[in-house]
Amino acid sequence: MELANAKLRIEQLTNTLKDHNYRYYVLAEPIISDFEFDQIIKELEHLELQFPQFADPNSPTKKVGGSVSEGFITVKHQRPMLSLANSYNEEELREFDDRICKATGLSAIEYVCELKIDGLAISVFYENGKLVQAITRGDGIQGDDVTENVKTIRSLTHTLSGNYPEKFEMRGEIFMHRKGFDRLNEQRKAAGEAEYANPRNVASGSLKTKDTAEVAKRPLDIYLYYLLEDEGRFQNHAESLDAAKSWGLKIAETSKVCNGIDQVLAFLHEWDEKRHDLSFDTDGVVIKVNNKNLQEELGFTAKTPRWAIAYKFQTETATTKLLGITYQVGRTGAITPVAELQPVALLGTTVKRASLHNANEMQRLDVRIGDMVFVEKGGEIIPKIVGIDFSQRALDLQPETYITHCPECQTELVRAEGEAQHYCPNDQLCPPQVVGKIEHFVGRKAMDIQSIGSEMAETLYRNNLVKTAADLYDLTFEQLIQLDRMGEKSANNIIDGIQASKQQPFERVLFAMGIRYIGETVAKKLVAAFLTIEALMAASVEDMLAVDEIGDRIAQTLFQTLQNPRIVQEIERFKSAGLRFETQKIEKASEKLAGKIFVISGIFENYSRDELKDLVENNGGKMASGITSKTNFLIAGNGVGPSKLEKAQQLGVTFLSEDALINMIQE
Numbered sequence: 035m036e037l038a039n040a041k042l043r044i045e046q047l048t049n050t051l052k053d054h055n056y057r058y059y060v061l062a063e064p065i066i067s068d069f070e071f072d073q074i075i076k077e078l079e080h081l082e083l084q085f086p087q088f089a090d091p092n093s094p095t096k097k098v099g100g101s102v103s104e105g106f107i108t109v110k111h112q113r114p115m116l117s118l119a120n121s122y123n124e125e126e127l128r129e130f131d132d133r134i135c136k137a138t139g140l141s142a143i144e145y146v147c148e149l150k151i152d153g154l155a156i157s158v159f160y161e162n163g164k165l166v167q168a169i170t171r172g173d174g175i176q177g178d179d180v181t182e183n184v185k186t187i188r189s190l191t192h193t194l195s196g197n198y199p200e201k202f203e204m205r206g207e208i209f210m211h212r213k214g215f216d217r218l219n220e221q222r223k224a225a226g227e228a229e230y231a232n233p234r235n236v237a238s239g240s241l242k243t244k245d246t247a248e249v250a251k252r253p254l255d256i257y258l259y260y261l262l263e264d265e266g267r268f269q270n271h272a273e274s275l276d277a278a279k280s281w282g283l284k285i286a287e288t289s290k291v292c293n294g295i296d297q298v299l300a301f302l303h304e305w306d307e308k309r310h311d312l313s314f315d316t317d318g319v320v321i322k323v324n325n326k327n328l329q330e331e332l333g334f335t336a337k338t339p340r341w342a343i344a345y346k347f348q349t350e351t352a353t354t355k356l357l358g359i360t361y362q363v364g365r366t367g368a369i370t371p372v373a374e375l376q377p378v379a380l381l382g383t384t385v386k387r388a389s390l391h392n393a394n395e396m397q398r399l400d401v402r403i404g405d406m407v408f409v410e411k412g413g414e415i416i417p418k419i420v421g422i423d424f425s426q427r428a429l430d431l432q433p434e435t436y437i438t439h440c441p442e443c444q445t446e447l448v449r450a451e452g453e454a455q456h457y458c459p460n461d462q463l464c465p466p467q468v469v470g471k472i473e474h475f476v477g478r479k480a481m482d483i484q485s486i487g488s489e490m491a492e493t494l495y496r497n498n499l500v501k502t503a504a505d506l507y508d509l510t511f512e513q514l515i516q517l518d519r520m521g522e523k524s525a526n527n528i529i530d531g532i533q534a535s536k537q538q539p540f541e542r543v544l545f546a547m548g549i550r551y552i553g554e555t556v557a558k559k560l561v562a563a564f565l566t567i568e569a570l571m572a573a574s575v576e577d578m579l580a581v582d583e584i585g586d587r588i589a590q591t592l593f594q595t596l597q598n599p600r601i602v603q604e605i606e607r608f609k610s611a612g613l614r615f616e617t618q619k620i621e622k623a624s625e626k627l628a629g630k631i632f633v634i635s636g637i638f639e640n641y642s643r644d645e646l647k648d649l650v651e652n653n654g655g656k657m658a659s660g661i662t663s664k665t666n667f668l669i670a671g672n673g674v675g676p677s678k679l680e681k682a683q684q685l686g687v688t689f690l691s692e693d694a695l696i697n698m699i700q701e
């Protein structure tokens with residue numbers, strides 16, 4: 035890296051980290067994960083090592099984050115309150131163990147493993163058995179005196195019992211159980227106040243509240259995990275925790291003495307599973323050398339003890355090399371940049387590709403081909419890249435420039451103001467968009483032509499047989515049978531499926547047309563309001579806006595689409611093929627179901643449960659919630675509960691599909 039670039043990047047990272055520290059410690063509103071924070075720290079550390087001349091003397095790499103808040107008395111810590119080095123995988127833990135073995139000349143170390151509670155660090159002082167002071171971590175050197183607030187925590191004893199030292203300090207973590215957190219948020223929601231993001235933030239915010247009575251209402255809890263006393267009473271850490279427990283202090287029961295690193299790893303595996311059953315959040319495990327003499331021998335770096343390390347549970351992250359970036363064109367024309375990765379194992383599958391979402395995200399990550407990247411499986415099925423291992427970046431990697439033209443049809447891409455995604459505007463001719471439209475048209479929730487799947491849609495398109503959905507209805511058996519690997523049976527199935535689709539109701543046809551923003555629900559609402567395609571095509575934007583759930587964006591888009599000559603022609607072709615473009619309004623307000631009792635269960639294809647209930651009631655029927663001997667009909671959708679099914683069968687209740695119900699009313 036050039037000097038000027040290095041200087042700039044160091045400044046950038048330093049400022050970013052200071053900002054994140056401020057958000058985390060002062061505002062208690064972090065906007066990035068610990069993992070992401072650590073990645074930035076690592077990059078900065080790496081650069082500072084290469085270019086020490088540019089390092090900020092107050093660099094976040096040299097300090098424990100945090101600062102003191104206004105409004106509390108600031109107190110200097112008797113002993114600095116340090117942070118812990120983080121590790122994210124077994125390899126890093128084994129390195130930690132190797133370092134310690136080497137430094138101490140021992141072949142196996144005794145460790146204590148403790149859950150790392152996700153709360154905020156506190157230092158409490160006891161004198162002659164009385165709680166006298168509580169101080170937050172602050173910047174590690176000095177913190178806020180929050181004694182009065184901490185005294186409201188019920189699980190923290192004010193008076194010790196047993197054989198306690200005359201004077202001692204103990205460190206621990208204040209946190210909130212998830213139940214208490216949920217309850218608090220419910221109250222806030224009911225009062226119209228903003229909800230808190232997570233239990234950690236509330237715990238931290240609570241302690242910084244000036245109103246002690248208010249703090250007392252918060253269900254805070256505490257675990258103590260580190261005793262500091264001058265008498266030298268204890269040979270090891272585990273012993274000191276047991277003693278503190280006997281004096282009445284709250285110590286986590288989950289801690290365990292482990293002999294050697296393999297037992298430590300077993301503890302991690304055990305808790306990576308079991309942590310989900312805990313009533314509070316834990317984000318990892320803290321591993322501490324048990325023996326106090328060894329602790330002393332190992333000592334501290336500027337920021338952290340050398341005898342302890344935190345292991346962070348992973349949201350399943352893997353590291354791998356970025357081999358290239360490709361661009362995918364979706365059915366709607368949206369462009370998605372995709373990372374092509376060196377295959378890597380992640381949660382039992384092999385990952386070769388990950389989404390980079392859009393140009394902004396690529397810029398934010400500053401991702402370059404050749405980088406080692408961190409891949410994570412979040413809620414989505416497609417993994418995503420969450421960070422770059424800058425410490426491994428080769429000096430000659432080039433920043434990625436986003437494409438300007440569609441990789442499929444070479445049309446210039448557009449990006450609407452305020453939108454993150456680039457689009458290919460060539461929706462009528464761009465191949466993936468056209469194939470996508472056909473796939474959507476035959477889809478299960480649209481025309482439901484099951485004999486045509488994604489591959490067949492692609493084949494029909496590539497062989498020039500189907501360029502638009504309306505072409506499907508001109509397909510012949512002779513055309514199909516000429517295709518590679520096409521048998522008579524399959525060809526017939528396709529023709530039959532296409533024929534049968536002509537019976538699909540108007541709302542499905544409208545949805546199948548794949549007009550932007552016209553989803554299933556919107557299509558139903560439109561059909562219910564306009565009844566025929568002619569009425570819909572004659573409708574003004576205002577007419578459309580009058581329909582429930584139709585907003586400006588939908589109305590404008592739909593109106594314009596229905597004016598498009600290509601679409602008008604397509605509709606004409608559909609009509610001559612015999613597709614349904616009108617619906618009969620379901621007869622409401624009859625007495626056809628009078629005296630009958632209905633129960634509804636399951637999920638339905640065409641109507642919501644509420645719509646079906648309304649239908650029953652508008653036609654004189656009665657809805658009941660449970661099946662009894664009085665029940666006449668069970669309106670059964672997909673996934674009716676087994677106990678309901680059995681009971682209905684026992685009592686001889688008649689089963690009705692949604693279509694059967696509608697027939698009953700329309701008869």
Ligand code: IVH
Pocket residue numbers: 116117118148149150151152153154155156207259260320339342344
């Ligand atoms: S020991 C010198 N033990 O994690 C020893 N810390 O990332 C320092 N934490 O500042 C801390 N559970 O706020 C320790 N069982 C545990 C912990 C724990 C949570 C927090 C603590 C610390 C931070 C370091």
